[in-house]
Amino acid sequence: MISSIAELISDRIGTMPAGERRAAQTLIANYPLTGLKTVAEFSAAAGVSSPTILRFVARLGFQNYPEFQSALQDELAAQLQSPASRTLDPSSSGGAASPMLEATLDNMRETFRHLSDKQLADIATRLAERRGKTFLIGGRFTDPLARYMAAHLAIIQPDVYHLAGQESIWRDRLIDMGKRDVLVIFDIRRYQESLIRFAEKAHERGVQIVLFTDQWLSPIARFARHVIAGRTAVPSAWDSSAALFVVAETLIGAVTRQLEAAGAKRIRDLESLR
Amino acid sequence: MISSIAELISDRIGTMPAGERRAAQTLIANYPLTGLKTVAEFSAAAGVSSPTILRFVARLGFQNYPEFQSALQDELAAQLQSPASRTLDPSSSGGAASPMLEATLDNMRETFRHLSDKQLADIATRLAERRGKTFLIGGRFTDPLARYMAAHLAIIQPDVYHLAGQESIWRDRLIDMGKRDVLVIFDIRRYQESLIRFAEKAHERGVQIVLFTDQWLSPIARFARHVIAGRTAVPSAWDSSAALFVVAETLIGAVTRQLEAAGAKRIRDLESLR
DNA sequence: GGGACGCTGTATCTTATGTTACGTATTTTG
DNA sequence: CAAAATACGTAACATAAGATACAGCGTCCC
Structure with missing residues (x-):
């Protein structure tokens, strides 16, 4: 019909x-x-x-x-x-996409339900206060999320680095990291040994770790200062990183807002460049 | 006022x-x-x-x-x-994250409302039928999405390439592209000249283009065989790519399912490797 | 009660919109 | 590879739309 x-x-x-x-x-x-x-x-x-x-x-x-x-x-x-008719007609999409979408939406709601505003605000503050450098890294499937976040953060503040390439390359960057720095790690199942090793080394150097992981928590949670646990289960052969993606976007927005509120010169300069 | x-x-x-x-x-x-x-x-x-x-x-x-x-x-x-303003779910908590989340969820619902199952299935079929190569590329902020999709597709089928780095590097890859190939492009405002040029060249070579863009449609839509228009507006200084991310995940799932159904040897081999 | 003002509708005109015809380019098929 | 069919755009056309001029009518004020 x-x-x-x-x-x-x-x-x-x-x-x-x-x-x-x-x-x-x-x-x-x-x-x-x-x-x-x-x-x-x-x-x-x-x-x-x-x-x-x-x-x-x-x-x-x-x-x-x-x-x-x-x-x-x-x-x-x-x-x-009849604005009511707009609110989710269940018959509208009964195809293959729908269960996937519904599961994803549920995942997001659940993820944010377990995530307090205060926690997000704390992390944003940590990322916004320019004490040290910010490093981002991800696993096989989540590295794009790290890149996405890095692409935004690098614009609104200096000293933001995405760690790419081989493990040996990251390790060399450990030298630059210290107590005042933040390391944002994305790691979901199956948790990568290389990332765990790296996180441990960074932790030993006093780096503050912000971990994005799934609800079963990567072992890196041991070393992390902040842990964001996103739901990943969807009716698919793959896990979904969408909930983590949205948290990342939310954080990006929160950091931007804080820097704006703090009247960061960089933000003003940015506006004039656009 | x-x-x-x-x-x-x-x-x-x-x-x-x-x-x-x-x-x-x-x-x-x-x-x-x-x-x-x-x-x-x-x-x-x-x-x-x-x-x-x-x-x-x-x-x-x-x-x-x-x-x-x-x-x-x-x-x-x-x-x-902005259907968010009309629906206004009072049950939602009033934190800073909430408007962002609500807007994102609305964006996804809206995006999928404009996206028929058939259209998704068509694109999935196009990506699943192994006639030629698959190339993926994105803009400044959306390239991570291209990477994410490439990371998955490259596992379940051969000849999947993410185009990274500088424009001159992509251009050289044009030589390898022809009628049987598919180019997946992510491009949202502000649309990148370099991507448009590249899309045009690829189109001239007969490459089939699948475009992920925002609701205002990148100029690349001119050349595209399939266009996916995602909602990007959120209460933030940045646009949101979350809706496009979910569409990408949905497509990844659909392609995987089709290949499984086709009994692709590669998929079975993959299982045994896990 | 008479005159002036303002509001409204009819009829005309002008603009620009939708429509159609035709030639070229492209794709498909034998 | 050739020929047919289909699709697309340019340009001319017809039509319907919005705009304007003007006259009739009612109303208000003096």
Whole structure:
């Protein structure tokens, strides 16, 4: 049963030629507003010509463009009048993606339920106070999270380093690390020996460790000053790092806010550069 | 402070003549839809003439009718893009992390609402059928997502390459790319010139492009075979890539499942290695 | 009660929007 | 590899939309 135009589109998008597909994707991307604009604006947004837009709406079964717009408006009207219908229609997505999404959302809620605001604020403060250097590192699958966090933190403050490459390379960096420094480690099952060794060495040097791990806790938790335990279970062959990712983003935001509040010169300079 | 057009109207409705007041009341009655229709329809709904409608919008301070409609559309866009403000779950705790989490969860729901199972399945199939090579690349902040996806895909199938480093390095890899290959690109605002150039070149070589972008669509969408538009807005100084991350994980899972179902030898070998 | 002012609608005009026809490029098929 | 079919864009066209000028009407004030 196809009720909305959006469904109609995603149903037929596979059979469309390239240009019309661009039109469809553009419309879906911020549905349904693009469809309410003029043909010229729609075509410009999609990067195709006007006739392609008209062929697109014709393929959807509309006689002309105004008829298509009326249909969108009717749909929008129904939607605006009953906002309740927007809140998660369970029948809407019964496919393969849904269980995965639901599990991921649950994971996030659970993760944050076990994570107090104070704890997050403490970690953010620790990362924001510029006493020493910040190092980030991750495991086989979680290293991208370390990179993601490093990419942001490195912009708002100096001395942020992502440790990449081989174990021997990290080890050499241990020389630079001391009591005033922070090491952010991402480690989920299966926990990597190399990371554990590295964390232990860093801990011995007095480095403060912030650990992102799963609910079963990496052995590194022994050495960590702060432990963030994220839920990772999803109906998939792989574990999900999404909850940890969101915590990382939250932390990035919190650190940024603290630095802004502290009136960090770097942040102001940054604004002017943008 | 007057922020919405609705407020503007109720602010000035007292000073309006009878005809224009009817127009105002009609618009407010089912706001903002009537204002998006034509002047003729608006006037018919209000029971007044077209010029009265035009005088009405002129009194509100708009130069002409299209300008008025654009303002309404912008307002509607802002409203539709942040369903968080409409749902407002009171059960959520009031900490600093909470708005961020709520926005992120909304982003994910919205992202998947615009993403049909079929579309995901199509992309997964494209990635799973081993016709050619798979390349992944991302922008400044999204490259970690490309890495994350590459780290997983590279395990379950051969010929998966993450493109890292400088632009000149990618370009040299273009030689290896052809019709049978797939290029997965992550690109969100602000869209990177270098990535656009690269995508264009790859497209010219017939490479099929799968694009992960935000709801405003990177220009690369022009060249893309498949476009995944994720919501990125969160109450933070940074955009959030979390929704795209979850889509990436979902895709990884789907590809894995398809390969398992196809009885890929590599997967079985993998099991025995674990 | 008469005159002036302001509001409204009809009719006309102008603009720009949607539509169509056609030639070129691209892809598909035999 | 050739030929057919399909898809796409440019440009001309028709139409419908918004804008304007003007006259009628009601209302308020003097």
